[in-house]
Amino acid sequence: TIEKAYQIAVMERGRIVELGSHSELLARHGYYARLYSLQFSDRASEANLSYR
Known part of the structure; x- marks a missing residue:
């Protein structure tokens, strides 16, 4: 997956x-982080629910 790539180029x-x-890229809270958050927001919600 892209998460395991050595280097990612984000283009706009x-x-x-x-x-x-x-x-x-996630730590920079930039364009990549916003796109990642939009695409995988359901994963984050599921992960948070599983800890309860």
Whole structure:
């Protein structure tokens, strides 16, 4: 999966806007983190429920 990639290039309108590993990009709270959150928000909700 993309989460295991050594380096991820995030593109917007044909330009690289962010570059880094999955964890680095999430820590920046930028474009990648927003897209990831939108796509996997249901996973986060399920994970939070499983801890209760």
